[in-house]
Amino acid sequence: MAQQREAIAVAPLADFPDGSHKVVKINGREVGIFNVGGTFHALPNLCPHQLGPLCLGRVSGTLDRRPETGWQLQWIHDGEIVTCPWHGMEYHISTGQCLAYPEVRLRTYEVWVEDGMVMLRK
Amino acid sequence: MTTSVLEAAVVESSRERLQDVLIIDADVHVHESPTEMAAYAEMPWRLALETAGTLPERYLDLPGFSPGAAELGPKFPGGQGPARMVKTASQMREELHKLSINVAVLFPDHLLKLAVITQKEYAAAVARAYNAWLIDRWLTRAPGLLGCLIAAPQDPENAAQEIAKYAKEPGVVGVYLPTAGVDPLWGDRKYDSIYQAAQDADLPVMLHAVQLVHPVFPFQVQGFDTELARHALAHTFSMMANLVSMVTTGVMVRFPHLRICFTEAGISWVPFIINRLDKEYLERRREVPFLVNRPSHYIRKFYFGTQPVEEPESPMDLVTLTKLYGGEDTTVFASDWPHHDFDHPIKVYQLPFSPEVRRKILAENAMRLFKIDAQGYRTNT
Numbered sequence: 001m002a003q004q005r006e007a008i009a010v011a012p013l014a015d016f017p018d019g020s021h022k023v024v025k026i027n028g029r030e031v032g033i034f035n036v037g038g039t040f041h042a043l044p045n046l047c048p049h050q051l052g053p054l055c056l057g058r059v060s061g062t063l064d065r066r067p068e069t070g071w072q073l074q075w076i077h078d079g080e081i082v083t084c085p086w087h088g089m090e091y092h093i094s095t096g097q098c099l100a101y102p103e104v105r106l107r108t109y110e111v112w113v114e115d116g117m118v119m120l121r122k
Numbered sequence: 123m124t125t126s127v128l129e130a131a132v133v134e135s136s137r138e139r140l141q142d143v144l145i146i147d148a149d150v151h152v153h154e155s156p157t158e159m160a161a162y163a164e165m166p167w168r169l170a171l172e173t174a175g176t177l178p179e180r181y182l183d184l185p186g187f188s189p190g191a192a193e194l195g196p197k198f199p200g201g202q203g204p205a206r207m208v209k210t211a212s213q214m215r216e217e218l219h220k221l222s223i224n225v226a227v228l229f230p231d232h233l234l235k236l237a238v239i240t241q242k243e244y245a246a247a248v249a250r251a252y253n254a255w256l257i258d259r260w261l262t263r264a265p266g267l268l269g270c271l272i273a274a275p276q277d278p279e280n281a282a283q284e285i286a287k288y289a290k291e292p293g294v295v296g297v298y299l300p301t302a303g304v305d306p307l308w309g310d311r312k313y314d315s316i317y318q319a320a321q322d323a324d325l326p327v328m329l330h331a332v333q334l335v336h337p338v339f340p341f342q343v344q345g346f347d348t349e350l351a352r353h354a355l356a357h358t359f360s361m362m363a364n365l366v367s368m369v370t371t372g373v374m375v376r377f378p379h380l381r382i383c384f385t386e387a388g389i390s391w392v393p394f395i396i397n398r399l400d401k402e403y404l405e406r407r408r409e410v411p412f413l414v415n416r417p418s419h420y421i422r423k424f425y426f427g428t429q430p431v432e433e434p435e436s437p438m439d440l441v442t443l444t445k446l447y448g449g450e451d452t453t454v455f456a457s458d459w460p461h462h463d464f465d466h467p468i469k470v471y472q473l474p475f476s477p478e479v480r481r482k483i484l485a486e487n488a489m490r491l492f493k494i495d496a497q498g499y500r501t502n503t
């Protein structure tokens with residue numbers, strides 16, 4: 001019998017102003033919750049590189065430079081990238097995609113706002 | 123931030139196994155404040171250290187103490203975050219405990235750049251103050267914390283006296299040779315008094331560099347666009363250059379009982395340099411007639427720190443690379459905690475070495491290098 005996974009109230013919406021992120025502990029598991037421009041995302045606080053606490057890292061953008069843009073340096077994904085504080089690997093918050101290694105993608109958690117609370121499904 | 127960086131990293135399943143393993147770490151860094159060190163310095167150098175302590179401090183960049191611009195490129199928002207520093211022995215014990223490291227050998231932060239100080243007397247005074255401060259504030263305060271004396275290359279005689287002075291000090295297990303910006307390279311006979319003193323004291327010498335842009339070979343890395351390029355080569359080139367210098371002047375022939383360790387350059391360069399030197403040797407042996415066998419014969423007795431351990435797509439490659447220089451018996455785990463490119467022991471623990479070789483690399487080789495037991499007590503005093 002398929003079971004709906006439990007929804008958990010994480011914190012009041014007011015704890016997560018636009019652009020902020022926090023690590024919360026849910027049933028012994030650490031999850032990073034991110035408010036990116038009003039949309040919520042959640043990633044495991046565990047970097048696949050050397051198990052660093054990646055969601056404690058800074059949220060920012062990143063740099064781009066490639067033939068398609070005439071090799072011009074560009075600032076992209078502003079507010080959408082989290083950088084692991086241990087060795088600096090970058091991850092795209094909404095997809096969990098690691099920017100350095102194409103084959104590495106973090107799992108994401110379902111997260112939403114309901115009645116003024118940030119909710120997460122394990 | 124709701125949890126500290128280390129707390130959050132505790133992953134029960136993997137950590138449990140690591141905790142059962144003895145881990146000796148050949149390279150961690152203390153943050154030395156010139157203000158604290160001033161109390162251990164003679165006049166008038168005490169004033170110079172006190173003055174350095176009043177200046178705004180940037181990471182590994184403090185005028186009159188660790189001179190030189192650390193950051194050449196543009197600064198953009200984001201990135202890895204502020205530099206981590208360890209300022210007390212109790213903080214170090216706590217953090218090493220979370221990393222499952224049982225015994226660690228301490229090196230400095232700022233004084234990674236000691237060799238670029240131009241004034242000989244000052245460099246020697248700073249080294250003396252550091253040695254006294256390290257022993258008093260770190261080595262006698264917490265079990266499992268061991269340290270290296272710093273040898274100022276500017277004044278080898280003074281360094282040799284320091285080594286003799288602290289030869290029997292329980293927490294002292296090595297002599298750190300500042301390698302960033304050192305001129306001449308460590309093979310020069312000018313340094314023989316340091317090697318003699320280290321050999322007499324039965325202490326290994328530990329070469330350790332730091333990324334630097336400096337007008338001394340091989341630190342002229344200003345031609346690169348990126349820090350990626352500079353950092354990839356600065357540590358490795360300096361270890362290669364100094365190893366080649368030491369082998370081709372015969373340091374290990376002049377001091378046959380001296381133990382020599384190269385750190386913070388990973389290990390994949392070692393097979394390369396062995397093969398290059400062996401090839402050159404067959405043609406130019408008469409320049410180095412004191413070598414009675416191929417250079418590799420000597421280099422196999424040197425020790426090498428793992429960090430920053432290479433991360434090839436196939437981890438088995440590292441096992442092969444280690445075999446290529448006989449590194450099962452001479453490779454020592456090093457974390458470089460708390461620096462930006464530190465390695466968690468899990469990374470080395472997980473490599474597909476045999477259980478026996480894993481034990482050697484994580485602890486037993488270091489016990490032989492530093493002549494310590496599993497608790498970190500010296501076996502040669």
Ligand code: FES
Nearest residue numbers: 047049050052084
């Ligand atoms: S643990 Fe995250 S970058 Fe190394």
